Amino acid sequence: xxxxxxxxxxxxxxxxxxxxxxxxxxxxxxxxxxxxxxxxxxxxxxxxxxxxxxxxxxxxxxxxxxxxxxxxxxxxxxxxxxxxxxxxxxxxxxxxxxxxxxxxxxxxxxxxxxxxxxxxxxxxxxxxxxxxxxxxxxxxxxxxxxxxxxxxxxxxxxxxxxxxxxxxxxxxxxxxxxxxxxxxxxxxxxxxxxxxxxxxxxxxxxxxxxxxxxxxxxxxxxxxxxxxxxxxxxxxxxxxxxxxxxxxxxxxxxxxxxxxxxxxxxxxxxxxxxxxxxxxxxxxxxxxxx
Numbered sequence: 071x072x073x074x075x076x077x078x079x080x081x082x083x084x085x086x087x088x089x090x091x092x093x094x095x096x097x098x099x100x101x102x103x104x105x106x107x108x109x110x111x112x113x114x115x116x117x118x119x120x121x122x123x124x125x126x127x128x129x130x131x132x133x134x135x136x137x138x139x140x141x142x143x144x145x146x147x148x149x150x151x152x153x154x155x156x157x158x159x160x161x162x163x164x165x166x167x168x169x170x171x172x173x174x175x176x177x178x179x180x181x182x183x184x185x186x187x188x189x190x191x192x193x194x195x196x197x198x199x200x201x202x203x204x205x206x207x208x209x210x211x212x213x214x215x216x217x218x219x220x221x222x223x224x225x226x227x228x229x230x231x232x233x234x235x236x237x238x239x240x241x242x243x244x245x246x247x248x249x250x251x252x253x254x255x256x257x258x259x260x261x262x263x264x265x266x267x268x269x270x271x272x273x274x275x276x277x278x279x280x281x282x283x284x285x286x287x288x289x290x291x292x293x294x295x296x297x298x299x300x301x302x303x304x305x306x307x308x309x310x311x312x313x314x315x316x317x318x319x320x321x322x323x324x325x326x327x328x329x330x331x332x333x334x335x336x337x338x339x340x341x342x343x344x345x346x347x348x349x350x351x352x353x354x355x356x357x358x359x360x
Contacts, residue, residue: 075325076318081211083317084218085280088273089294090301090309091222092266097303098242099262100156102165103295106147108288109176110267114140114274115283116184122192129194137271144267145260147172156259173288180285189283214276221272222310225265229306238262293320296340302350311351 089111096104118136121127127135151168229235240248241258249255273294277287297316301308316336323335343350 075321077211077215079318079321080314081214081317082280082321083314084215085273085276085313086294086297086317087222087310087313088218088269088276089291090297090313091225091306092269092273093291093294093298094301094303094306094309095225095238095262095266095269097298098306099238099245099259100152100162100165102162103169103303104266105166105169106151106172106176107144107169107266107270107294108291109173110140110144110147110270110288111274111277111291112180112283112285112288113143113176114267114271115278115287116180116189116274117271118275119189119191119278119283122194133272133275136275137268140271140274141264141267144263144270147267148260148263152259153256156256177285177288184285186285189278191279191283194279210276210279214280217272218276221269225269226306228265234258234261293336296336298350299340300343300350302352305350305352308350308352 089107092107093104096102096107114136117139118132121132121135122129125132151172152165155164155168229239237248237253237258238261240251241253241255245255248258277290281287281290293316294313297312298309299312300316301310301312316339319339320332320336324332
C-alpha cells in the first residue's frame with residue numbers, strides 16, 4: 071500500500087512538476103505569473119484526445135501532436151496578449167490582467183465550440199499494470215513518472231549546454247544587460263513560451279488520461295502554481311521539487327486521511343510556507359538599495 075501510494079504520488083507530482091516548470095520558466099524571464107497557462111494545458115489535452123479518438127493516431131504521435139499544438143498556442147498567446155505590453159514596458163499587473171482575460175476567453179471559446187461535456191481518453195495505458203516488489207502499479211503512473219523526468223531533464227540539459235539555453239538563463243537574471251550583449255529578447259521570449267507550451271502539451275495529455283478532459287480542467291494548474299511557489303518562483307529545480315513534494319503529500323493525505331481535505335491541505339501548506347519561507351525552498355531573497 072505504501073509503495074503503491076508513493077508511486078501514484080510521484081506520478082501526480084511529476085505532472086505538477088511539468089506544469090510548475092512551465093510557470094517558472096515564464097516567470098524567470100518576464101517576472102509575472104502566466105495564468106493563461108492552464109488554458110493552454112486544457113487545449114493540449116483536447117488535442118491529444120482528438121488525435122487518439124478522431125484521427126486514430128497511436129499514443130506517441132498523439133502526445134507529439136499535443137506538444138506541438140500546445141507550443142504553437144503558447145506562441146500565439148505571447149504574441150497576441152503580451153508582446154505589445156512588453157514593447158510598452160507595462161508593469162507586471164497588466165500582464166497578469168491580460169493573462170486572466172486570455173484564460174477566460176479560451177475557456178469560454180471551448181464551451182461555445184466543443185461544449186461542456188467530459189471526455190475520457192481511450193484506455194490505452196490505464197488497463198495495464200506491472201508488479202514491482204509485490205506491488206501492482208498502473209502503467210500510466212509509471213509512464214507519467216518516466217516521461218515527466220525525461221522531459222524535465224531534456225529542458226535542463228538544453229538550458230545548461232546550449233547557447234539559447236544560456237541566453238535564457240542570462241535573461242532571467244537581467245534582460246536589459248542580456249539585450250545589450252546581443253541577445254534578441256523578442257525571439258528569446260517567444261522561445262520561452264514555446265518551451266513552456268511543449269511542457270503544457272505533455273501535462274495536458276497525462277492529466278486527460280488520469281482524469282478527464284473538460285473546459286475547466288485548466289484550473290488544476292492552481293496546484294502547479296502552488297508547487298512553483300513552494301519551490302520558489304523562477305527556480306526550475308525548485309519547481310520540480312515543489313511539484314514532487316506536493317504530489318506525494320497530497321496522495322498520502324488522500325490515502326491515509328481523507329480525499330475531501332486534499333485541496334484544503336494543499337492551500338494550507340501554501341499559506342504556512344509563505345509565512346515561514348516567503349521565497350520558497352529554492353527562491354532567492356533580493357533586496358534593492360537606493
